[in-house]
Amino acid sequence: MTSQSSGPDGVLFELPAEPPAERKQEKKRSDRPAPRRSAERLPIARVVVDTPLPHLDRYFDYRVPADMDEAAVPGCRVRVRFNNRRLTGFLVERVDSSEFGGRLAYLDAVVSPEPVLTPEILGLSRAVADRYAGTLSDVLRLAVPPRHARAEKEEPGDPAGAVPVAPEAGPWTEYPDGPAFLGELRGGRAPRAVWNALPGTDWAEAIAVAAGTALAAGRGSVIVVPDGRDVERVDAALVSVLGEGRHVALTAGLGPSERYRRWLSVLRDRVRVVVGTRAAAFAPVRDVGLVVLWDDGDDVHADPHAPYPHARTVLSMRAHRAEAGALIGGHTRTTDAQMLVESGWAGALVADRATLRRHAPLVRAAGDDRELARDGAARTARLPGLALRVAREASRAGPVLFQVPRRGYLTTLACAGCREPARCDGCRGPLAVRGSHAMPSCGWCGRVAGAWACPECGVTRMRAVVVGDRRTAEELGRAFPSLTVRTSGREEVLSRVPDAPSLVVATPGAEPVAEGGYAAAVLLDGWALLNRMDLRAAEETLRRWLSAAALVRPEGTVVVCADVRSPVVQSLVRWDPGGFAERELADRRELGFPPAVSMASVTGGPEHVRELLDRVDLPEGVELLGPVPVGPERVEGPAGPGGTHTTERALLRVPRAGVGELARVLKAASAARSARREEHLAQIRVDPLHVV
Structure with missing residues (x-):
């Protein structure tokens, strides 16, 4: 391409065209973005990058662009360039300068200006990560739920309103130190107690009253329970005590969007009372005055994700850091809770023996001397005569609970001759029967053992070692043909059963609440719980038994099918979880076992x-x-x-x-x-x- 121009004599001549290389350079300079300018105020952002690698567990410094100055607030989510990748993270703070001597990169983007990471939760998460040898990003992944943009854009609701009046003491009048505990909360102080709840279902109301008392003093509450059914019970009690709109329930069953919406209402200080499962321990409640943990011995309180924190430790640390009260309760007392009492960190909150006798059902052991004189097989039979008699009489007045330690049908088989465990010929896995018309099959590889023979003695017959809930329901259906038999376990967990004659077969932790309480309960296969190779076997057995027995009416009867000479059985008969925890902790201390170490x-x-x-x-x-x-x-x-x-x-x-x-x-x-x-x-x- 050429251009024309005229010379002095008016003759037109051609000028050489602009070189192509120069035009390309000019175009490249025009397409290049303008140089980024740092924010004038606090231009350095310290960021927690979302990476689980332990050697990267520290803050990284980035420059804040001027166009992100307003959005880049402490606690917000950001996106940064890290090792040639775009990663998310949290902006922890903004400072004037950085100790890093090299060239700092700019923040790539502010994902959301919502400050979702509060200073309190950041400090707690750092302490939890250090306590469990984990990384801060792993703990923050447990503490802060994933973002849902639509929920953030919604208009926040109105606050709950004026501070409510402190509720009446209600169930706490049954405990000698109960009113004093509420008085400390009402005065804005930080009482800490390990609570042995009385039998029955009013424990949820007691928790709601404690939370309402703290709220009346202007402070919030964090309540952690094992599962969704317990959340529903406490949720209903909080509505009854506090009224609508003064609390939120956080569970995984809500779905990510609704759960995040409710979590935001807590973050924005619309409500100050939260109930939920273990993740709720990190809920961003403003000015926490009370933390509550129900049934701290339940395994579900230990998070299965790194760094595997336990809700009891998290809440204890939070109460200590926030100078808040703490209530760790259950129908039993764990050795960990006993450690808190003996160390002086918490006091024991229990009812006197007269009140306990008024609320607790009668507990009988199937193998005691009186029953042995009547039934010689009382200690060996799976369903001894005492259990059948009590169930038959009680079923006329209401539902009867049968607790079975194992789910399934015949979950463990052994040789009928030498009693050796029956194992698969191929992979040596355990054999089991899945249903009433099923053949024995391997629990590992699934191979059917149709022609099995014991490699030790050659016998081809098997016997059941552990009977599951479905086989138990089948046997009870034949023994009580006129009664409805319900099962509650892993596949289908019932929440409630009506106050009508029936039998309920449930695995531990899946026992439904009966309207008006069960007329009786039978605790089967106690040996299967007590003989487990686990340091916590005895403690866990008593917890499961007491949780089931607490659902029985005060005039009802509980039959435990286990060796009456066992200390666990004796503690159940006397309903003495505190004494059992003291003796168990003393034994652990002598042997050097947790939680003594x-x-x-x-x-x-x-x-x-x-x-x-x-x-x-x-x-x-x-x-x-x-x-x-x-x-x-x-x-x-x-x-x-x-x-x-x-x-x-x-x-x-x-x-x-x-x-x-x-x-x-x-x-x-x-x-x-x-x-x-x-x-x-x-x-x-x-x-x-x-x-x-």
């Missing part, structure tokens, strides 16, 4: 466990136990030869005062492995739920 576990392949332990500089007072092989049911990772997992576990035992230092050195070792991309080869858990 703290423990951490390191699990993985033998070479990885040993390599990590060799690199850890263990603090003084830490004792190494193991490593030893662990059972295949607890193993994660690739399978070794023959289909079995080659995994070992080492336990580190330390006095409770030294658990923080132990967690610190384990975190440092985990960070070193993470930097070498080996972080998943050995798993670290502080205070594991199961140690044997």
